[in-house]
Amino acid sequence: MSRNGPFALIFHTLFVTFMLAPILVVCWVAFTPEGFLSFPTDRWSLRWFYAIARYPEFVSAFWRSLWLGALSSAIAVTFSVPAALAIARHRFRGREAMTALFMSPLMIPHVVLGIAFLRFFTEIGLGGTFVGLVLAHIVIVLPFALRLTLASAIGLDRSIEHAAVSLGASEWTVLKRITLPLVLPGLASGWALAFINSFDEVTMTVFIAAPGTETLPVRMFLYIQDNIDPLVTSVSACVIVITVAALVVMDRAYGLERLLVGRGADGR
Amino acid sequence: MRAAPYLLSLPALLLFAGVVIVPLVMTVLLSFHDWGQYKGIEPVFILKNWQEVLSDSYFHEMFWRTFRIAFFVTLLTAVFGAPEAYILNRMKSPWRGLFLLVILGPLLISVVARTLGWALLFGGSSGLVNKALISTGLISTPLPFMFTETGVVVALAHVLMPYMVMAVWAALQRLDPQIENAAVALGAGPFTVLRRIVLPQVMPGILSGAIIVFALAASAFATPAIIGGRRLKVASTLAYDEFLNTLNWPLGAAVAVLLLFALVVIVIGASRLVERRYAQVFG
Numbered sequence: 001m002s003r004n005g006p007f008a009l010i011f012h013t014l015f016v017t018f019m020l021a022p023i024l025v026v027c028w029v030a031f032t033p034e035g036f037l038s039f040p041t042d043r044w045s046l047r048w049f050y051a052i053a054r055y056p057e058f059v060s061a062f063w064r065s066l067w068l069g070a071l072s073s074a075i076a077v078t079f080s081v082p083a084a085l086a087i088a089r090h091r092f093r094g095r096e097a098m099t100a101l102f103m104s105p106l107m108i109p110h111v112v113l114g115i116a117f118l119r120f121f122t123e124i125g126l127g128g129t130f131v132g133l134v135l136a137h138i139v140i141v142l143p144f145a146l147r148l149t150l151a152s153a154i155g156l157d158r159s160i161e162h163a164a165v166s167l168g169a170s171e172w173t174v175l176k177r178i179t180l181p182l183v184l185p186g187l188a189s190g191w192a193l194a195f196i197n198s199f200d201e202v203t204m205t206v207f208i209a210a211p212g213t214e215t216l217p218v219r220m221f222l223y224i225q226d227n228i229d230p231l232v233t234s235v236s237a238c239v240i241v242i243t244v245a246a247l248v249v250m251d252r253a254y255g256l257e258r259l260l261v262g263r264g265a266d267g268r
Numbered sequence: 269m270r271a272a273p274y275l276l277s278l279p280a281l282l283l284f285a286g287v288v289i290v291p292l293v294m295t296v297l298l299s300f301h302d303w304g305q306y307k308g309i310e311p312v313f314i315l316k317n318w319q320e321v322l323s324d325s326y327f328h329e330m331f332w333r334t335f336r337i338a339f340f341v342t343l344l345t346a347v348f349g350a351p352e353a354y355i356l357n358r359m360k361s362p363w364r365g366l367f368l369l370v371i372l373g374p375l376l377i378s379v380v381a382r383t384l385g386w387a388l389l390f391g392g393s394s395g396l397v398n399k400a401l402i403s404t405g406l407i408s409t410p411l412p413f414m415f416t417e418t419g420v421v422v423a424l425a426h427v428l429m430p431y432m433v434m435a436v437w438a439a440l441q442r443l444d445p446q447i448e449n450a451a452v453a454l455g456a457g458p459f460t461v462l463r464r465i466v467l468p469q470v471m472p473g474i475l476s477g478a479i480i481v482f483a484l485a486a487s488a489f490a491t492p493a494i495i496g497g498r499r500l501k502v503a504s505t506l507a508y509d510e511f512l513n514t515l516n517w518p519l520g521a522a523v524a525v526l527l528l529f530a531l532v533v534i535v536i537g538a539s540r541l542v543e544r545r546y547a548q549v550f551g
């Protein structure tokens with residue numbers, strides 16, 4: 001196998017710098033001891049991290065995002081398990097159309113979905129409510145949950161189920177004791193990917209969240225629209241650290257490549 | 269048993285019919301309604317909003333800007349993302365996984381936080397990007413990045429880069445290294461191998477990555493809103509303004525529906541072209 005030459009390594013270094021720079025700079029500025037945006041060099045301070053506690057909007061938005069992500073991802077996984085089993089095991093009329101429908105939130109611009117949800121929820125009296133947020137988030141994270149559930153349902157060894165049936169297990173027992181435990185890793189990673197996507201979603205949510213139901217990214221976005229100060233950098237730094245921690249756990253548990261690209265390099 | 273798949277997918281189907289199809293149809297209908305400062309939304313069927321969006325030069329300029337930004341973002345991600353995926357693919361075990369994590373990981377980090385990073389890096393004439401560019405001698409006077417299309421393009425290219433790397437990476441995994449070795453054995457130089465062997469084979473990956481990046485760039489919201497500010501409007505930030513500031517929902521709906529329609533046409537058209545051109549690769 002050929003190696004990368006010096007030119008390739010320089011290109012790679014610049015590329016990685018480009019990818020990491022904006023993320024690192026946020027974390028760096030968050031440690032400023034000053035009252036304004038600056039890059040701390042000799043003095044570091046945690047004052048802007050303590051300052052978050054004095055802004056209850058950020059704290060309550062954080063908890064709301066956490067609950068919203070956990071709840072909508074759990075419901076999305078619940079919806080996607082039977083749908084994945086149907087798509088993976090049956091050939092039926094409208095199978096492709098149905099799969100395309102379930103994957104459509106990935107293709108429809110989130111700004112269009114946000115507008116559609118705003119209009120719809122206002123008409124049916126769910127405008128600006130948490131229930132509305134949950135419904136909207138179930139829809140936009142379902143493709144992620146379905147993709148990973150589907151992958152594990154397709155990879156399932158049917159002969160294990162057949163063996164259970166031949167040993168006298170009922171259909172329900174097979175589902176509960178064989179099928180579900182086998183697709184469980186797929187469900188867990190589907191939930192995790194759905195959760196992160198819900199936790200980060202801003203474009204659609206900004207349309208349907210009201211002052212009492214703002215999520216953390218929406219709160220951050222609206223705050224930045226008014227002014228950029230060190231407080232929002234320390235909030236962002238916290239979000240980055242939490243996401244990176246979740247990322248490393250997911251990479252160890254499931255493999256980030258398998259999660260995002262599909263097949264992993266280990267599967268070859 | 270023939271009803272089984274339908275019964276299994278019924279809950280999700282009902283959810284999508286109720287919470288996706290109905291709202292989208294309502295939005296299309298909304299774009300034909302009338303609106304006035306004092307009367308609000310009037311449920312009538314008129315073409316006023318569509319005529320305005322299709323004939324007013326303000327909207328032409330805005331849509332032209334939206335797609336121009338998306339084009340340059342796509343170009344940047346292809347020119348830099350594709351070689352990086354190739355370099356990444358040739359790395360040895362611990363580095364390969366580590367750098368894949370470093371490059372794909374930002375995908376999962378909040379887009380607001382990443383855009384904030386660019387706002388800090390650009391930060392007027394004293395921004396770090398300008399300092400770095402001046403110190404390397406590439407430019408002599410600071411370039412304006414904040415509130416400009418250049419700034420939006422750079423920040424969006426960063427936000428969407430992982431999608432391009434992912435698409436090219438997936439194409440590279442299907443590549444047989446023996447073909448490269450065969451070309452080298454037959455006397456091809458490294459550049460010839462890249463141009464004649466590798467590039468044609470990963471082209472479908474680059475093109476499918478380009479389609480994804482283009483669609484996401486044309487409909488991006490948070491990054492153009494933060495970097496572009498209130499004056500540099502793209503389709504999604506304009507629709508947002510109509511909905512939450514001006515409150516002219518029917519006009520905002522017309523902008524959004526037109527954006528959706530244009531993207532569907534472009535994405536389906538481009539995918540057809542790519543599939544026809546590379547039928548032998550996909551087949």
